[in-house]
Amino acid sequence: MAAIPASDRGRRFVVLIGAPGAGKGTQSARLAEALGLCKLSTGDLLREAVRAGTPLGRAAEERMRQGLLVEDDVILGLVREHLRTPGCAGGAVLDGFPRTLAQAEGLDELLAEVGQSVERVVSIEVDEEEIVRRLSGRRICERCGRVRESAEIVAPPEPPSPQVAALPADGVAAAEVCPSCGGPLVQRADDRPETVRRRLEVFREQTAPLLAWYAQKSLLGRVDGGGDVARIHALVRRELT
Numbered sequence: 001m002a003a004i005p006a007s008d009r010g011r012r013f014v015v016l017i018g019a020p021g022a023g024k025g026t027q028s029a030r031l032a033e034a035l036g037l038c039k040l041s042t043g044d045l046l047r048e049a050v051r052a053g054t055p056l057g058r059a060a061e062e063r064m065r066q067g068l069l070v071e072d073d074v075i076l077g078l079v080r081e082h083l084r085t086p087g088c089a090g091g092a093v094l095d096g097f098p099r100t101l102a103q104a105e106g107l108d109e110l111l112a113e114v115g116q117s118v119e120r121v122v123s124i125e126v127d128e129e130e131i132v133r134r135l136s137g138r139r140i141c142e143r144c145g146r147v148r149e150s151a152e153i154v155a156p157p158e159p160p161s162p163q164v165a166a167l168p169a170d171g172v173a174a175a176e177v178c179p180s181c182g183g184p185l186v187q188r189a190d191d192r193p194e195t196v197r198r199r200l201e202v203f204r205e206q207t208a209p210l211l212a213w214y215a216q217k218s219l220l221g222r223v224d225g226g227g228d229v230a231r232i233h234a235l236v237r238r239e240l241t
């Protein structure tokens with residue numbers, strides 16, 4: 001068997017799994033920072049590709065808009081490429097990946113190539129009513145990129161800034177502006193209620209079966225994803241010890 005390159009020894013790979021809106025992105029950012037790992041979010045990578053208008057982004061856009069999963073081979077290609085970047089030299093917190101059994105098997109193969117394996121899978125669990133509330137209130141600032149909750153959204157200055165006045169009809173409420181920079185707030189295309197319902201169905205059908213699969217490998221921990229973000233972070237950390 002080939003020797004494991006020294007640079008690959010001791011890399012950590014932690015998976016955060018959960019329904020849309022469960023808090024994977026929020027918790028993976030904190031966890032990656034605390035552990036000195038990269039945060040690898042397939043959703044973020046796909047949105048970047050859509051924004052950049054790459055062939056991959058153009059192919060993925062419609063499925064994302066409909067709340068459907070993007071094809072496994074596309075996702076595995078993206079992950080393989082990203083795991084090789086210097087930022088992921090110490091390992092990664094995987095956010096929103098894997099989402100199907102084929103992806104989980106693909107991940108095991110990718111890691112086995114470098115003598116690594118998944119260390120732990122943490123399921124963040126939140127009830128669906130809370131998820132719909134979170135996602136319907138989420139807005140993103142087009143100018144500074146920050147995520148805002150409905151409670152933080154403030155009325156626009158008078159008269160409205162040209163950017164706000166120029167918001168397209170489906171860019172959501174022209175009256176919503178970022179409390180930090182005054183930029184226009186928009187809703188993610190897949191945060192509309194009917195698409196959130198579809199994403200939840202897709203999670204139940206295609207991703208939830210991974211919980212039993214990882215439990216059978218004794219890799220699964222479960223945390224209650226409701227309430228204070230710092231408390232959830234502590235629960236996730238406890239699952240890794």
Ligand code: AP5
Nearest residue numbers: 020021022023024025026042043064068069070096134138
């Ligand atoms: P992706 O971007 O991964 O979306 P998602 O899983 O649906 O996740 P979200 O980003 O909506 O939620 P989250 O769990 O990360 O929660 P967050 O921290 O953001 O994927 C989008 C699409 O890309 C997919 O539908 C699919 O099409 C495609 N895709 C991605 N990965 C794929 C893959 N592996 N295979 C195939 N297709 C793939 O929080 C949500 C909101 O709640 C935020 O507003 C946040 O501020 C708030 N919040 C977080 N924690 C709390 C808390 N404790 N209390 C109150 N509010 C909170």
